[in-house]
Amino acid sequence: MAVSESSSVQRARQVLADRLRELCKDAGLDGKDLAAACGWHPSKVSRISTAKTAPSVDDIRAWCRACGAEEQTADLIASLRAVEGMWVSWRRMERAGLRRAQEARLPLYERTSWFRAYSPGLVPGLMQTYGYTEDVLRAVQRRRVQIDDVANAVAARMERQRVVHEGQRRFAFLVEESVLGNGLGDVDTQAEQLDHLLSISALPNVSVGVVPTRLGRTRMPVEGFWIFDTTQVNVELVSGYLTITQPSEVAMYADTFTVLAEMAVYGAKARALISKALDTLT
Template structure:
């Protein structure tokens, strides 16, 4: 991942590096002495302590051993894993198939009360029908996943949709108009999906906005993202899955969502666009 991709990730990496530097200071050792005790070149200690290189779990164990701080090893490894989870490549996330990533997101959905989602390419997962989801995940599996557990992954995503009707949750979805005619499957699947979208949009706790195709936009389409309450943003990039927790970055996405929401149409005007997309399938 580019080092500038998220200040949330960089801050977490720097915080871990700072804790490792503190262990060296508290031990009374110098960096080259830590390197010698670990059997490393001194430059490795320098890169880790400045956050230029992320340590492995084994590096942390050796570092703590050299500094006489074995009691801090578990906490520091836990911090390392938290940093790792902020940016996960698709290859790493999906190495055991597509089902586990779908199931792993369920606790986040269950504890969230206010969902905001923007999608420039496909309908968000919570709005998808079984057939549409199957087409989407099958395309993902063919493109980058050797294991075929699409059926289980679809079932997991369908289970997650229960949050739409359980508890006191609010949902605001924004999609680009092009999404309405951008299906991977056949006309029947797309028609069913558009009908389902109309039904879900009628729920009292759900808002569905469509950003029309038109000239003079004040904000061009951006990458798809989800905002969970005001605590976390997840972004799906070409190369992986980014988790953002830095308040200033969350605000940037919230402001972008608000701008796009102001450009969208709702209610009857949105239904006109949905009907237009459905009619084009005939």
């Protein structure tokens, strides 16, 4: 499993390691006894029990068998799967193409009532036009995905956008002003996208804030992130997709969003910046 810098991931790994170590203790075994029973070098037991190395499914089965606790195998394997799901490399997530990666996120969007998103580089997916999405996902496919299912992936993202118009959901989007003129696609694609931003910002359940480019900023741009209600944050990094659920860490992103939101302009001022970018194109 890839190691992330997120404390959420590290904490979850440690909790699993602690449970395995407790099984060993309850069985009256030390590390050498367990290693001998599993046919391992003692250092492997040490690495797993201190969360330096993530166990495999087979490791957990062998560990539980050696401790006489096979009834706990399924639960511990489920915990391992949960930890693995917190950090997923793009290679793993997109090995079957981009469409499945897009579809896999739909249930999360459907069960969320309050969305907050900050983007320093691109228009957030829920506000993208078909053409803009196609350019974004085509660039991703060329960079890291062998399978070309961009058309199907774009369709899946467009389908996900229905959550904006269904139910009692609220949306707060923050983008850096540079997003409005990032040069993605051709003039027509960019103009269509900016027009769409103007339209979607008028929806009563949607707030669109633009953080102006100016001197004297009190907070520099950070990585883009999504906050789902108050329970989960997702971050797209260069190497993979990070899911954060630890309350203290979710709160850090919420606080960062608040600071950035206070720097943004809204309503007529935001529309003026979008219109200015549109005028520059045309």
